Amino acid sequence: MHPFEITLSVYIENIEFEFRNDFAEWSSFLLNPRRLRGSDFLMRWSQGVWSEERITQAVNQHGEFLTIPYGPSSTAPDDDIRSFELYFERLEAAGLGKIKRPDLLVFKREDERLIMETLERLGGISELPFIQENDVNMQAILSKTLVGIECENSLWKGQLMPDYKTALRPQRRLGENLD
16 A cells, blocks of 8 residues: 555544434535544654654764754645645655664764765755665765664653662572662
8 A cells, every 4th residue: 555545544443433323414524534643643753753852962962973864754744635645655765665764863973074965965854754775875874874763752651650669679580680
């Protein structure tokens, strides 16, 4: 299935409902099971973006390293259905229908000039998700990458986790060590 179709599809669990008795009152509504992702997804997405920003800020402030966004973290255009569809077509053309790129790439600060010049030739950071990894300029960037980082953010509240603030106990599997 095309990534555009996958994004707009709705699982059967989300569209289960039954017309009972009087169907006439529903006949004036246009029922379209296609819809964009819900608030749960958007909340997790915004937390992921927050995580990316915090990691980028920390790494870039260190001085020895440089971080740039790599995987698609932006949202698809929502003001025009054709732009929305083209967004997913461009991602698929770059091969992102089959792979997951890390959110961030980390480089040595000494490679910053080379990385920035190469990014400029590619059309800027915002174009990275739409460029195939076998592109010569993309290969130049990837060859200088130290590590890729996938950013996540837990929805769990630490204080609500079992054994929160419980003292460490010796573990048999660790030779009776605490850690």
